[in-house]
Amino acid sequence: MISDTESFTLAQHLTDSGLRSTPHREVVYQVILAKRNHPTAEEIFARVKALRPTISLATVYNCLDTLVQCDLIRQVNFVREPTRYCPNLHEHAHFHDETTGEIHDIAIPADLTARLREILPPGYAAEHIDLSFRGSVKK
Numbered sequence: 001m002i003s004d005t006e007s008f009t010l011a012q013h014l015t016d017s018g019l020r021s022t023p024h025r026e027v028v029y030q031v032i033l034a035k036r037n038h039p040t041a042e043e044i045f046a047r048v049k050a051l052r053p054t055i056s057l058a059t060v061y062n063c064l065d066t067l068v069q070c071d072l073i074r075q076v077n078f079v080r081e082p083t084r085y086c087p088n089l090h091e092h093a094h095f096h097d098e099t100t101g102e103i104h105d106i107a108i109p110a111d112l113t114a115r116l117r118e119i120l121p122p123g124y125a126a127e128h129i130d131l132s133f134r135g136s137v138k139k
């Protein structure tokens, strides 16, 4: 179940964006928070369907778009793979384990973020840094 704090966060972010919290948006957000393994829209759809059998894939996509717009979740894209969704809003990198297919969040130390911003050409500022690694467990 979605906690009161998370429910408040959802409502607050939606209101800030001029939108309402709806049961569909809540259930989609709830399943993303419940299992934070960077699911695809199809995987989220399957989990939501277990709770709300009548929901459509199109509705789930609409909810995901709304949650991304409201900065409650972030899209994670890897080349030649479907978009995944991540509710971790702290600055972090992703590690894609090519053996298991799992995606792990890697915290980025603040000083590293600052150093990365320094390599931008003069006059540019980054709103967001997308950093991803691919690999597997060291042998």
Ligand SMILES: [Zn+2]
Pocket: 038, 076, 086, 087, 088, 092, 093, 094, 104, 105
């Ligand atoms: Zn993530």
